[in-house]
Amino acid sequence: xxxxxxxxxxxxxxxxxxxxxxxQNLVNPSNKRKLDFIVVGTGLAGASAAxxxxxxxxxxxxxxxxxxxxxxxSIAAQGxxxxxxxxxxxxxxxxxxxxxxxxxGDYRAREANVYRLAEVSNAIIDxxxxxxxPFAREYGGSLENRSFGGAQVSRTFFxxxxxxxxxxxxxxxxxxRQIKLGMVKMYNRHEMMDLVMVDGKARGIIARDLITxxxxxxxxxxxxxxxxxxxxxxxxxxxxxxSNTSALWQAMKQGAYFANPCFTQIHPTCIPVHGDxxxxxxxxxxxxxxxxxIWVPKKKExxxxxxxxxxKGNDIPEEDRDYYLERRYPAFGNLVPRDVASRAAKERCxxxxxxxxTGLAVYLDFKDSIxxxxxxxxxxxxxxxxxxxxxxxxxxxYENPMMIYPAVxxxxxxxxxxxxxxxxxxxxxxxxxxxxxxxxxxxxxxxxLMQGLADGYFVLPYTVQNYLSAEIKTPRIPTDTKEFTEAExxxxxxxxxxxSIQGTQSVDHFHKELGKIMWEHVGMGRTKEGLTKGIAxxxxxxxxxxxxxxxxxxPDELNVELEKANRVADFLEMGELLALDALERNExxxxxxxxxxxxxxxxxxxxxxxxxxxxxxxxxxEGEFKLHKEQLVYExxxxxxxxxx
Amino acid sequence: xxxxxxxxxxxxxxxxxxxxxxxxxEISPNCSFLEMLDILNENLIGKNEExxxxxxxxxxxxxxxxxxYINGRPHGPDDxxxxxxxxxxxxxxxxxxxxxxxxAKPFPVIKDLMVDRTAFDRIIQEGGYISVNTGGAMEANHxxxxxxxxxxxxxxxxxxxxxxCVAACKNASAMLFVSAxxxxxxxxxxxxxxxxxxxxxxxxxxxxxxxxxxxxxYACEAECPKSIxxxxxxxxxxxxxxxxxxx
Numbered sequence: 001x002x003x004x005x006x007x008x009x010x011x012x013x014x015x016x017x018x019x020x021x022x023x024q025n026l027v028n029p030s031n032k033r034k035l036d037f038i039v040v041g042t043g044l045a046g047a048s049a050a051x052x053x054x055x056x057x058x059x060x061x062x063x064x065x066x067x068x069x070x071x072x073x074s075i076a077a078q079g080x081x082x083x084x085x086x087x088x089x090x091x092x093x094x095x096x097x098x099x100x101x102x103x104x105g106d107y108r109a110r111e112a113n114v115y116r117l118a119e120v121s122n123a124i125i126d127x128x129x130x131x132x133x134p135f136a137r138e139y140g141g142s143l144e145n146r147s148f149g150g151a152q153v154s155r156t157f158f159x160x161x162x163x164x165x166x167x168x169x170x171x172x173x174x175x176x177r178q179i180k181l182g183m184v185k186m187y188n189r190h191e192m193m194d195l196v197m198v199d200g201k202a203r204g205i206i207a208r209d210l211i212t213x214x215x216x217x218x219x220x221x222x223x224x225x226x227x228x229x230x231x232x233x234x235x236x237x238x239x240x241x242x243s244n245t246s247a248l249w250q251a252m253k254q255g256a257y258f259a260n261p262c263f264t265q266i267h268p269t270c271i272p273v274h275g276d277x278x279x280x281x282x283x284x285x286x287x288x289x290x291x292x293x294i295w296v297p298k299k300k301e302x303x304x305x306x307x308x309x310x311x312k313g314n315d316i317p318e319e320d321r322d323y324y325l326e327r328r329y330p331a332f333g334n335l336v337p338r339d340v341a342s343r344a345a346k347e348r349c350x351x352x353x354x355x356x357x358t359g360l361a362v363y364l365d366f367k368d369s370i371x372x373x374x375x376x377x378x379x380x381x382x383x384x385x386x387x388x389x390x391x392x393x394x395x396x397x398y399e400n401p402m403m404i405y406p407a408v409x410x411x412x413x414x415x416x417x418x419x420x421x422x423x424x425x426x427x428x429x430x431x432x433x434x435x436x437x438x439x440x441x442x443x444x445x446x447x448x449l450m451q452g453l454a455d456g457y458f459v460l461p462y463t464v465q466n467y468l469s470a471e472i473k474t475p476r477i478p479t480d481t482k483e484f485t486e487a488e489x490x491x492x493x494x495x496x497x498x499x500s501i502q503g504t505q506s507v508d509h510f511h512k513e514l515g516k517i518m519w520e521h522v523g524m525g526r527t528k529e530g531l532t533k534g535i536a537x538x539x540x541x542x543x544x545x546x547x548x549x550x551x552x553x554x555p556d557e558l559n560v561e562l563e564k565a566n567r568v569a570d571f572l573e574m575g576e577l578l579a580l581d582a583l584e585r586n587e588x589x590x591x592x593x594x595x596x597x598x599x600x601x602x603x604x605x606x607x608x609x610x611x612x613x614x615x616x617x618x619x620x621x622e623g624e625f626k627l628h629k630e631q632l633v634y635e636x637x638x639x640x641x642x643x644x645x
Numbered sequence: 646x647x648x649x650x651x652x653x654x655x656x657x658x659x660x661x662x663x664x665x666x667x668x669x670x671e672i673s674p675n676c677s678f679l680e681m682l683d684i685l686n687e688n689l690i691g692k693n694e695e696x697x698x699x700x701x702x703x704x705x706x707x708x709x710x711x712x713x714y715i716n717g718r719p720h721g722p723d724d725x726x727x728x729x730x731x732x733x734x735x736x737x738x739x740x741x742x743x744x745x746x747x748x749a750k751p752f753p754v755i756k757d758l759m760v761d762r763t764a765f766d767r768i769i770q771e772g773g774y775i776s777v778n779t780g781g782a783m784e785a786n787h788x789x790x791x792x793x794x795x796x797x798x799x800x801x802x803x804x805x806x807x808x809x810c811v812a813a814c815k816n817a818s819a820m821l822f823v824s825a826x827x828x829x830x831x832x833x834x835x836x837x838x839x840x841x842x843x844x845x846x847x848x849x850x851x852x853x854x855x856x857x858x859x860x861x862x863y864a865c866e867a868e869c870p871k872s873i874x875x876x877x878x879x880x881x882x883x884x885x886x887x888x889x890x891x892x
Binding site: 048051052055066067068069070071072073075076085087123125126127128129130131132133134135136137138139140141142143159160162165166169172173174176177179180186188211238240241242274275277278279280282283387388391392394457458461506508509550552553557558560561 | 657687693696701704706723732769770771775776780782783788805806833835
């Protein structure tokens, strides 16, 4: 199997990307026409990559399972996108954005990749403005910024609470233009089922037309996966219902390594869980922490009364409130990074200070900001979020403090990629949340949008070209060859196996059970015992799934239950790897908190001597994985203890 | 809550559909409308019946995929929400709820409550963009946009492309959807160079795809989950007239 070669260019970190671009190989315009690409996923990374490749003159096929490319879950990102423009003159720079992102990731990201991300961030803003993304403006007409967690400068650009939507629609419009020009062919309501390998290189995919149920074969000189994160392995998460890990998992079975799967982000400000029937959790943007103050009652008896509905949040006097983030982290206060804020909320609730009917909630209070700025300002800034909250909880957040609790949100882990974003499978590139490279053990707010668009607009168009320059003599491979036939057969066999079970429990039943195991044993506080037990439970559940799942309907027609079954089957394997990775990593860092490894104050205790590496897992067979390590080298930065106090 | 559901079932685009009645008991008022349908489907699977097919994805009111016509209203009996944000507390115990797909010729039914909205993508492909290649952009702050214009542009850009406006309109007009995109760009300096061509192409495609015309009933605005203003239609008409008279 492939050796891990990160292919980091030589030279000082600030010059690596320039050096790379200066010496990479290119493809001339007449050869571009002869080269085909497959892009899977139409979120920020996929849509921006496909549009950019189309503009360059390559032929692109792009796939999404939704009815339109505009629905990809990037659309739900609320708060903003970071860039090192330093418009507010508050001391920002490319270096500082790079440093904050690396530190925010608890020194588990690859330094060279993070620097490149910061370096291209400004061009992303330029590009999006040119596309007509209606970012927030100052009265003079220039762009407005706000602050976000993990930073002491205001570098976040935003379009109200719908920044992801506006950036995605920008990429979607660029994509639509290329579709019209015939450079990109769109396959909506199609799901990738397997990766096709020819002579050791990724050369195509098998996709299922979700309307007809037919399996189809598609060739590409290179394949790009931009299929998002695997948060739905926890069942309840802020991800869309269809978000899944299957494309990554099938790629893994063809030789791609999965990196740092245990690095999952639990977002601190989500609407708390309220019932068994619940299908998803809704995020309340991190931007709310700019003006909201987080607290729980100081007295246990107040919290107790609140849970029983006898004492409202508003009736608890100021002196009896514990603004625990401001107390514990005076330098960053309510704007500490997400992992820190989530753990602090869990700590207070576990200690018996939680509020709301379940006791699994803390308050996010806007009373002081409304007093200071006026209701209209808060409404202008967060109106849509407040409305969303009121619709779900049936309570007015202008009058009562919001109740929030952490929920699974983002996957920092993903397929291992080198500096060129190529996986361990030659010709298979991975972009956006689907890869692992930029966020380490914790992602800072407003960095996901930055990374998705950086990969698609400004990284892949260079690095993929470098790869394809050696492919100009490769003719289009017909899809009736042995390799395509075999790949289709694999998919066919699995579908038949699933359909033949005809057990007694629905797919959702298994997905919910998996979610419960993951949240309890592989969630915010992990222990050796818990993880070991979690792995055993997942294995047991997987066995039950393959003997007792019930899928109605037929395979060769629109069959939503079959679609879900395919995804859950992969989650049932992926969940085990996530737990295994967490078990293997005997340290706490970022979103990965092992209770055995903490400081006396309850902060993460990192072990740089033994764990300053990327854990890249190779698939051997079901339930068996082999660990490879990429040692992380920090040339530019000194690896320090993360301190937000 | 105990409920009676009358749901449109249709095997595929070619088959004839019909309403089928189901009963559901003990539904929590805090349940979302789609979670209520999840429970129904779970029951149907338990009884070896085919679950009801409906489009949905983000379940937080932003992807625009859910598309249910509930008790005669797109996205049901609440204002400024999508079906996934609608909660059962908006209904009463013992209610009968009718659920249909979007009804409009350019949105053919695929199965049950799922319709084909690729017509919207087609309209965007005709001009719902600013023609700028990656890397060809100038420094962002060199384009100054007056705050009021940026705010209006954002109001229009908030459209989620769900199609409720078309479903609500007796003429199945897509004017609100198209005008929102036309307005977003028309209001920004970046969008002006292509403004004339954009509005002409998008309107032409809208007509060709079989969407009806606007007769100013404003049902679209009333049912839009993002409260997109009808003033966008007026702006598009203005843009369209100018484009055709001063080209």
